Each structure stands twice: as C-alpha cells, then as structure tokens.
Amino acid sequence: MTRPDHRAEVSIRGNAAASMKAETVVFVGLSDETCSLFSRQIPASLSKRIDSVGEAEKLRGLVRATKGQSLSWGYDNLAYGLLTALRQQRSIHFVEKPSPSIPISSPSGHWVFCETGDDHAQVVAANYAHSLDAGLCLIPKIDKRQAEALLESFYSLYELHEPVAEALERLRHRLRELTGPLPSAGIRSATFITNSLPLGVAFPEFPSTHLMLYPQLGVSMLGGFVAEQDDKQGIGCAVLVDPKKAEAPEIEAAADELKSRRIFVRGYVGPAANVLDVSRMVELFPYDLLVIATHCGDAxxxxxxxxxxxxxxxxxxxxxxxxxxxxxxxxxxxxxxxxxxxxxxxxxxxxxxxxxxxxxxxxxxxxxxxxxxxxxxxxxxxxxxxxxxxAAVLQMHDNNYLPIPREVAGHGSPVILNNACASWHRLSETFILGGARAYLGTLYPVTVYDAEPVTSGLLGKHFGKPLPVALWASQREAYGVNSPRRPYVMAGIFPQRLRTVFRDVPAESAKALLRTARQYKRLLSDEVGLSEKTKEDLKKSIEYLEREANGLYERWIAPSNVTNPPARLFRKN
Missing domain, CATH: 3.30.300 (GMP Synthetase; Chain A, domain 3)
Incomplete structure (x- = not known):
C-alpha cells in the first residue's frame, strides 16, 4: 500500500476475488483505509474482517473442523508445518522452538520445491502442494547476485568462450548445486517456486514449471486454477504475431494446427505487426492464446x-x-x-x-x-x-516494442508462447504481472529449427496434455532425450492445459470489448484527479475497443445474421 500505484494493486486483487467467484473475502489485519479501497470492488455482504487470531470466531462456518491435538510448530519451515496440519486436518499454533526440516512426501509423484526467504511464499506453496496431493521440499535461498550472473550466462550463451553443449552442462550443474539435494526418488513432475531462476532447466529428466515469488505469486497461481474450471472458455481465440523480421515457419504451422481445432485465429503479419497495433492488442483484445515469433534482446x-x-x-x-x-x-x-x-x-x-x-x-x-x-x-x-x-524488446515491423502491459487480453488470463530469442528475461515477469496464466519463453537464443517443432508439438501432438508435460515432450522430441539443449521454460501452475470449448468467439469477443469500453467510460466520468495523459490514454483505448467490436460485427456476425442483426450489442455511443 506504500506504492504510488496502490490502487492498481487493490484492483488486481479485487479482480482475482471476482474471477474465482469468492463467496466470502476475509480481511486480516488490514487498516481502515485499505478496507475502504477494497469496498469499491468487494461488497460488504461478502466480506468479513478480523484483526487478531482471537477474532477468528467471526469466521464460524468458514473454518474447517479439526481432528486431534493442535500441531505445535516453530517459526521456521512454515511450509512443512502448514502442509502437515492440512493433511492431518489439525489446527496449528506457533511457538519459539526449532521446526523439523524434513521434506513432506508426495502421494501423487508431483513435488513442489520452494525457495526459502519469503514466509508468504511458503504459505502459498503449502496450500498449492496440498491441492495437488504433492510433496514439498524447501530449497536454500539463492543469492541475488548469483542468480543474476547465471541468468546473464544463459542470455549470452553464444558469447561464452566454450562450446555451447559444455556451457549448458556447466550451467545445469551450477543450478543443481544451488537447489541442494532433492528427494532421491519418486519425482515424476515438479513446480519450482523461486525468486528468479528457472531451476527446472537443471532437471530435464522430468516435466516442470515455475512460479515466481514476485510478482503476484498468489494471484498468478489463482489465474491458472480458475481457467481450468469446467465452466471456463478454454482456447477459443488465438492471436499470431509475425513481423517478418525473421524466418518463422512456426507461425504457419501454428495457424494450421489451430484452425484444424476450429479455434478462431487472428494474425498480425508483416506491416500489420507494428508496435502500435500489437501493443494495443496485447493489452485490450480478449484472446486466449498469443504466439509471438520475432527477434528479442535487451535494447x-x-x-x-x-x-x-x-x-x-x-x-x-x-x-x-x-x-x-x-x-x-x-x-x-x-x-x-x-x-x-x-x-x-x-x-x-x-x-x-x-x-x-x-x-x-x-x-x-x-x-x-x-x-x-x-x-x-x-x-x-x-x-x-x-x-x-x-529492457527486453521485441522487434516489430516498424520499431522495437517494449512490452510493459498494465493488463493483458482485456483483463483476461491467456497463455503466452513467445518464440523470440531469450524471451524469458523480464518478459516472463512482465506478462505474468499483466495477468497471463501461463508464459512459455526461451532462456537463450533459438533458431527456426527449434521453434517450429516445439510449437507444432505443443499445438498438435501434445495438445490437451498438462502444459509442462506437453512442453517437456515437445523439447525431448525436438532435441533428443540426452541433449542438454532445453531453451524453452514455462511459468504457471502445473495442472493447466490447452483445450477447446466450441463457442461463438466473434460475438463473445465483441461483447467483451464493449464491456471494457463501458468500464473505461465510467472511469473517465467517475474518477477525480486523473491526469490529462491518463484521460487521453483512456479515450484512445475506448476508440480501439469500439472499433474492434464493430469490426468483428461487420465481418463475422452481420453476414450470418442479416435478418436480425444484434443492434443492441453494437450500438454506437
């Protein structure tokens, strides 16, 4: 709440509560000012407020019944204590004493490896592991300088004075040293919760994904779970971006695979893939999948x-x-x-x-x-x-695009596949912060011989499998089982996948565009103290949203509904 943009922080959390259709929202230890800000998004009828453990009685009907004696735990290794209490359905209380540091076993074969140093992350990790019936292992906190140096080594892989295969083996060995010893057997898949390093790269023997301590660990995790509910839309609309700055056969392959699954495909190719149009689309157009193919690098x-x-x-x-x-x-x-x-x-x-x-x-x-x-x-x-x-920039047809989206896909929760070289750096955090539920990018430079088979595997043969499994299998097929080359890395929860749900995508997209336009108009009329630049940005966004909605109507809806056009949907304001 000390951030200059704290209202945006409140909005992100309020939207998260709405997306999961929360029946009750509990404010714990928050100030009057903070609760007041949330009240604009969360009705008083849905909220409860407590300021101490003793006030938990207010939560009757929400607190689970517990069994047996309360679990006594120290103030360290919180994740182990919480997961133990959850599995045994016991309450937990904390005292001044050392806590056990033994990993919690995995009935399912999935493991959660959480970097220490952030108590909140350990609480989230324990709940995540509990939801997946997964094991839990805490790994040492990684020094920030070491992490930055390792990321830099991956980024400049082809500038190192050693063969690429040897450099990759050395870097993989270094990552394994940082994690410390992991459970010796029974790991079939994993989620790494870390500060910045994609530690799964060091373990190509099993599928893995990553969740970052920053930004928005809980919110980004929630987005993935919400998207996998039966009533959610799946992949109905895909956007492909190819500025023609590099050979990109994977875009044509992606288009063929997606169209064969009756997915609505929108393309930005050549001059259409300019900075202005692509940046507006990334933020405002309601897509479910975004595939990018271009050059990427620090500017x-x-x-x-x-x-x-x-x-x-x-x-x-x-x-x-x-x-x-x-x-x-x-x-x-x-x-x-x-x-x-x-x-x-x-x-x-x-x-x-x-x-x-x-x-x-x-x-x-x-x-x-x-x-x-x-x-x-x-x-x-x-x-x-x-x-x-x-300063990772993506080359568009006209200039460099520096992605810093305030939101993605019109407050949606899309999957991003970025085939641009070294597109993991900063952009994974950027798109996850914007609301993407999954981000797949590259840790070091790739060629067309990398991008096409991996993209085809994800959208073709392995479509419908859990995304980390699909990515793992696609890379094994592209590079070979024993190759150290695994440039693609995923961020997002493990149990999410690409799936199709047939629906009227043009009509639903048009409605979503106009709904966002109405929200922006209310913001313009209701908010006091907006800067002139903010007002101008909102007006441009409204113009874009209404133009795109009417474009969808004229091209896709009106021709098939001439006798009864949905005028109410597309009335001009």
Whole structure:
C-alpha cells in the first residue's frame, strides 16, 4: 500500500476475488483505509474482517473442523508445518522452538520445491502442494547476485568462450548445486517456486514449471486454477504475431494446427505487426492464446544521471539506465508514442545491486520522489550504453516494442508462447504481472529449427496434455532425450492445459470489448484527479475497443445474421 500505484494493486486483487467467484473475502489485519479501497470492488455482504487470531470466531462456518491435538510448530519451515496440519486436518499454533526440516512426501509423484526467504511464499506453496496431493521440499535461498550472473550466462550463451553443449552442462550443474539435494526418488513432475531462476532447466529428466515469488505469486497461481474450471472458455481465440523480421515457419504451422481445432485465429503479419497495433492488442483484445515469433534482446539506451533534493531536503544523485520503445501515432504522422523503461544503477554513489546496500545507504524517499517528479526532472549527464539490462524488446515491423502491459487480453488470463530469442528475461515477469496464466519463453537464443517443432508439438501432438508435460515432450522430441539443449521454460501452475470449448468467439469477443469500453467510460466520468495523459490514454483505448467490436460485427456476425442483426450489442455511443 506504500506504492504510488496502490490502487492498481487493490484492483488486481479485487479482480482475482471476482474471477474465482469468492463467496466470502476475509480481511486480516488490514487498516481502515485499505478496507475502504477494497469496498469499491468487494461488497460488504461478502466480506468479513478480523484483526487478531482471537477474532477468528467471526469466521464460524468458514473454518474447517479439526481432528486431534493442535500441531505445535516453530517459526521456521512454515511450509512443512502448514502442509502437515492440512493433511492431518489439525489446527496449528506457533511457538519459539526449532521446526523439523524434513521434506513432506508426495502421494501423487508431483513435488513442489520452494525457495526459502519469503514466509508468504511458503504459505502459498503449502496450500498449492496440498491441492495437488504433492510433496514439498524447501530449497536454500539463492543469492541475488548469483542468480543474476547465471541468468546473464544463459542470455549470452553464444558469447561464452566454450562450446555451447559444455556451457549448458556447466550451467545445469551450477543450478543443481544451488537447489541442494532433492528427494532421491519418486519425482515424476515438479513446480519450482523461486525468486528468479528457472531451476527446472537443471532437471530435464522430468516435466516442470515455475512460479515466481514476485510478482503476484498468489494471484498468478489463482489465474491458472480458475481457467481450468469446467465452466471456463478454454482456447477459443488465438492471436499470431509475425513481423517478418525473421524466418518463422512456426507461425504457419501454428495457424494450421489451430484452425484444424476450429479455434478462431487472428494474425498480425508483416506491416500489420507494428508496435502500435500489437501493443494495443496485447493489452485490450480478449484472446486466449498469443504466439509471438520475432527477434528479442535487451535494447541499447542511455545512462542518465539526475541530481535533486528529496522531500526531506537531502541532496541525491541517481543514475538510471533507460531504453525506449517507439510506436507511430495513428492520429498524427508527425508524432510518435514512446514507452520508456528505467533501470536503477546507483544512488549517491552506491550500486543499486550492492548486496550491502542497506548498510551503506539510506534510500529514504529518494525513489518515490524521483518517480513523482520524473516528468519535470532533467538529467545532468547522458551517456550512451550498449545494452540496458532488463529492457527486453521485441522487434516489430516498424520499431522495437517494449512490452510493459498494465493488463493483458482485456483483463483476461491467456497463455503466452513467445518464440523470440531469450524471451524469458523480464518478459516472463512482465506478462505474468499483466495477468497471463501461463508464459512459455526461451532462456537463450533459438533458431527456426527449434521453434517450429516445439510449437507444432505443443499445438498438435501434445495438445490437451498438462502444459509442462506437453512442453517437456515437445523439447525431448525436438532435441533428443540426452541433449542438454532445453531453451524453452514455462511459468504457471502445473495442472493447466490447452483445450477447446466450441463457442461463438466473434460475438463473445465483441461483447467483451464493449464491456471494457463501458468500464473505461465510467472511469473517465467517475474518477477525480486523473491526469490529462491518463484521460487521453483512456479515450484512445475506448476508440480501439469500439472499433474492434464493430469490426468483428461487420465481418463475422452481420453476414450470418442479416435478418436480425444484434443492434443492441453494437450500438454506437
């Protein structure tokens, strides 16, 4: 709640509660201000509030009946204690004592491996393991510098001074060292809950997926489970993006496989795959599956140095690396729309990534003040840099697309398959934060000989299997059982799959577009204090949504319903 965009954080959680059709929402230990913000999305009739364990009596009818004596547990290894209590249907209370550190066995053969260092993640991991009848094993917290160095090694695999196969074996061995010893037998599949590293790459002998501690661990997990309910839509609409910047036979293969399953396919090919149209589609169009084929890499940029006094009057010197994505305006040929990414480098001479930063530096309000004043501050120094770390851009037909979507698929929960080289870096977090329920990207560069068989396997032979299993099988077939090459990595819960549910996709998509347009109109009229830029962005989004809805009507619905067109659906506002 201390974030400048805390209203968006509230909205994300409110939408998550709505998506799962929650019958009761419990606010635990939250302030009056926070509860008030949630009240706009969650009716008072659905909510309960407690501020201490002693008030749990308010939850009568919601708390499960327990058996036997309460489980006494220490304050460490929380996940083990919680999963034990869940399985034995016992209550749990915490005391000052050491906790057992023995992994919990797996009746199903699935294992959850959770990185330590985040108590909330352990609570989520225990519930996730319980829901899948899975085993649970805590692995050591991984040093952030080590993680970044390993990710960088994968990213620049072909720049290392050693054969690729040997480099991959070395990196895989290093990842295994970081996880520590895992259970010696009985692992048929796994979910790794980690801070950033795709640890499943080190274990090609079984299918695996990943859930990230950040961002939105619980929300992203929930999106996958909700999408797998019987009443959910499955894959009805797929979008394919091919800017023709690289040979991409997998796009044609994907189109053939999807159409054979009667999936509504929309393509952005060549000039149509421009930054403006693709970026709007990624955020606003209600698709279920997005397949991207293009080049990806960290963009060059500038290192800007700012000098300013923070709100306490303290002089600050902040260095940031910045990269941009550029879209041509559809309103004015003389204007371009710029997306800008900032990566903090140092503050007051102390590296932002220094592991001892907290002992060397008092950040105070420096970053919050910088963010609030960013439009008025001017850098005192600008230096070109060859690469802005984390500024992963996708090459579109006209310019570089820097994906930073506030949402994806019009508040939907799609599956993203990004065949762009090294598209795992930052983009996995970016799309999961936007609401994607699953993201499949590449950890290092791939060729057409990689992308086509993996895509064909996922959308063809292995369609309908759990996504991690389908990806695992597709890569084994593409590279061979014993090959160390496994560039594709998945993020998202294990029990989700691609499946079709036949329905009227054009009509449903049009309704969804107009529903979002109405929401944006209400926001424009109801919200006080919106900036002029925000208002302009909302108006452009409304124009896009209504244009796309009417386009669907004119092309797909009106020709088959000439005698009785659904005018109420497409009335102009």
């Amino acid at each position: 060059p940029g500038w290192r800007w140095t700012y000098e300013f006094a923070d709100s306490s009057g303290k002089p600050r010197r902040l260095e940031v690396d910045t990269a941009i994505g550029v879209a041509l305006s559809d309103r004015d040929d003389d204007k371009v729309l710029v997306t800008q990414l900032y990566n903090f480098v140092s503050l007051d001479g102390v590296s932002w990534h220094d592991p001892d930063r907290e002992s060397k530096l008092v950040v105070g309000a420096a970053i919050v003040d910088f963010t609030a004043r960013i439009d008025e501050l001017e850098p005192v120094l600008k230096t070109p840099v060859d690469r802005v770390h984390g």
